Amino acid sequence: MGRLEETLKRIGEPDGAAMGQARARQDQLTKPPGALGALEEISIKVAGIAGEAMPRPGRKVVLVMAADHGVTAQGVSLYPRDVTAQMLHNFLAGGAAINVLARHVGAEVRVVDVGVAVDVEAEGLTVRKVRHGTADMSEGPAMSREEARACVEAGIAVAEEELEAGAWMLAAGDMGIGNTTAASAITAAMAGMDPREVTGRGTGLDDEGLERKVGVIRRALEVNRPHPSDALDVLAKVGGLEIGAIAGVMLAAAAARRPVLVDGFISGAGALIAAGLHPLAPHFMLASHLSVERGHAVILERLGLHPIIRANMRLGEGTGAALGFSLVEAALKILSEMATFAEAGVSGPEGEQG
DSSP states (O other): OOHHHHHHHTOOOOOHHHHHHHHHHHHHBSSOTTTTTHHHHHHHHHHHHHTOSSOOOOEEEEEEEEEOOGGGGGSOOSSOTHHHHHHHHHHHHTOSHHHHHHHHHTOEEEEEEEEOSSOOOOTTOEEOOSSSSOOOTTTSOSSOHHHHHHHHHHHHHHHHHHHHTTEEEEEEEEEOTTHHHHHHHHHHHHHTOOHHHHOOOTTTOOHHHHHHHHHHHHHHHHHHOOOTTOHHHHHHHHOOHHHHHHHHHHHHHHHTTOOEEEOSHHHHHHHHHHHHHOTTGGGGEEEOBOOSSHHHHHHHHHHTOOOSBOOOOOOOTTHHHHHHHHHHHHHHHHHHHSOBHHHHTOOOTTSOOO
16 A cells, blocks of 8 residues: 555544534634634634644644646746746745745745756755656646656655644645646546636736637647546646645645645645545645636635635735635634633623623
8 A cells, every 4th residue: 555545544534523512612602603704614624624622723834846847838828937946946045925924924834846847956945856847738648647646645745744743734835837737727627627717827828828828728638638537647647746746735634634725726726636536635625715717716616615815816835825824823713712601701692691
């Protein structure tokens, strides 16, 4: 049994009893039931994930998975492939948006090379390179099935290292020029939708560029014919190495019964792969925000997840997830720190005095 199978075997149902206790406490807090909306539902879901009626948040880590995409040869991005490697140095120097937002919410950032086209040597970089970028999926499979498995297992390994070191909550971010093309192809394949319905402008393509991108994705799906019910087949044929690693992060968090924040479209595509590998995986995920990329709403609907934030973001890197950390912590603090009617001596909804 490989690392992937061992991880999948450890994923179970959320703790229904803990969720029931959290819900009962929410209904006794000094507010009308449901008045705090999503914050209440988040706290109840996390109680089920952690198996505790009043879970206490702890160390937070954003794992930024980086890889390159051979499909960039088809002109699907405004930016050259070299930007992927260049951005790794920016992440490690603390100058990217994810670094700023992680500092803002008190989270750590770990940068992982799972498939950058060049070898990057930089202090602080974790290297779990499966191959030097994917092949051009419009001409054949992006990678082999063995490589698809390897990048998922790389994500599992890195996530497990953080969890064993005391991480309580994880987020999965991304870096990879061309990766919205891969995410669109994955979404179209697994949702059974036309690429036009799930493909956005990525880094800012004009109408002509968007048409070219949709055409490239259609060609990739026709050439490769990924099987929608076989997540590893979809990942291998039209996916990305960082997307596979993100799926691994999601699965490792589920196996360890720890909440994991889904970021935007690319992170969502990884979550879709994770759900394809284990149907219970989404029960351990929280959707941080709704990206303006068209396919992201489709992904969240298929996963049964509701975004916490709607801020017209589309950067990736884990930026939305970092902001989501703050709201998850707020939800858990409401559950544990807010007084009940009885504790505060306030009349309850039926006029009962505590």
